[in-house]
Amino acid sequence: MTTALITGSTAGLGAAFARRLAADGHDLVLVARDTKRLREQATELHDRHGIEAEVLTADLSTDVGIDTVTARLGARRNPVDLLINNAGFGNKGRFLDVPMTDELTMLKVHCEAVLRLTSAAVEAMRERGRGGVVNVASVAAFVPRGTYGASKAWVVQFTQGVAKDLAGSGVRLMALAPGFVRTEFHERAGMGTDSIPNWMWLDADKVVAAGLADLARGKSLSIPDPRYKTLMGAAKLVPRGLLGGITSRTGRKYGPR
Numbered sequence: 546m547t548t549a550l551i552t553g554s555t556a557g558l559g560a561a562f563a564r565r566l567a568a569d570g571h572d573l574v575l576v577a578r579d580t581k582r583l584r585e586q587a588t589e590l591h592d593r594h595g596i597e598a599e600v601l602t603a604d605l606s607t608d609v610g611i612d613t614v615t616a617r618l619g620a621r622r623n624p625v626d627l628l629i630n631n632a633g634f635g636n637k638g639r640f641l642d643v644p645m646t647d648e649l650t651m652l653k654v655h656c657e658a659v660l661r662l663t664s665a666a667v668e669a670m671r672e673r674g675r676g677g678v679v680n681v682a683s684v685a686a687f688v689p690r691g692t693y694g695a696s697k698a699w700v701v702q703f704t705q706g707v708a709k710d711l712a713g714s715g716v717r718l719m720a721l722a723p724g725f726v727r728t729e730f731h732e733r734a735g736m737g738t739d740s741i742p743n744w745m746w747l748d749a750d751k752v753v754a755a756g757l758a759d760l761a762r763g764k765s766l767s768i769p770d771p772r773y774k775t776l777m778g779a780a781k782l783v784p785r786g787l788l789g790g791i792t793s794r795t796g797r798k799y800g801p802r
């Protein structure tokens with residue numbers, strides 16, 4: 546029996562990871578801010594799949610929250626074999642429309658928490674000679690898209706760099722970069738989605754299945770859909786200045802998260 550710790554487990558992609566990993570027989574450590582929702586999720590997954598699901602309430606935009614999760618990742622009892630750094634959010638609006646405190650909170654959750662949780666997990670995993678880390682990024686990492694895109698670009702670069710450093714250690718790291726996924730993300734951020742064409746939406750369960758298959762194949766970056774793989778391939782050929790204009794016209798309100 547192995548144990549997976551998922552941040553942002555109660556909704557969207559995190560909940561899809563929890564469903565899939567529980568169905569595969571993994572025990573879980575579920576992390577988010579809403580304790581009631583976490584407890585309900587833990588009970589449901591335990592009843593349905595017979596796995597153990599621990600609840601860890603933590604706000605990853607605070608040092609206390611990050612410390613709580615790093616302590617669990619370093620624990621020798623029921624060690625964590627797989628870490629899914631998934632918690633994240635969007636801010637509505639372009640640069641200067643978004644309050645600086647919200648920009649800084651995003652960097653804390655998307656970058657500092659991911660850095661510190663990955664470090665704690667990987668240290669313990671390397672000692673045991675096995676383990677995995679999935680850091681949820683976004684295709685927004687590959688286009689000029691303000692603080693959100695920049696934070697996800699950091700996630701991709703950081704993860705692929707550490708994956709290289711730890712090659713041969715038995716510990717795998719992978720950045721997962723989906724396009725638009727139907728979750729609570731856009732509603733929570735107050736972003737409209739009417740202008741996003743249907744074909745651009747991905748299903749969270751399919752994203753998770755493709756991502757875990759890529760992790761098993763040893764990839765350090767997963768773009769879990771052929772449509773987005775093609776789009777991101779094409780984006781590499783377009784000059785960044787022009788790409789900035791296109792993604793800006795698409796609107797920060799709607800662009801790939």
Ligand SMILES: NC(=O)c1ccc[n+]([C@@H]2O[C@H](COP(=O)([O-])OP(=O)(O)OC[C@H]3O[C@@H](n4cnc5c(N)ncnc54)[C@H](OP(=O)(O)O)[C@@H]3O)[C@@H](O)[C@H]2O)c1
Pocket residue numbers: 552553554555556557558559576577578579582603604605606631632633634654681682683684722723724725726727728729730731733801802
């Ligand atoms: N949806 C998309 O189109 C899309 C596309 C590409 C990448 N992503 C990325 O996928 C990841 C998951 O997003 P989602 O779409 O599944 O979002 P979601 O449905 O809004 O779920 C977000 C989850 O993160 C938790 N969370 C948020 N802030 C937190 C904090 N400060 N501390 C701890 N937990 C926190 C939430 O629970 P609580 O509120 O209870 O804390 C919730 O469980 C994010 O990193 C996002 O950037 C999303």
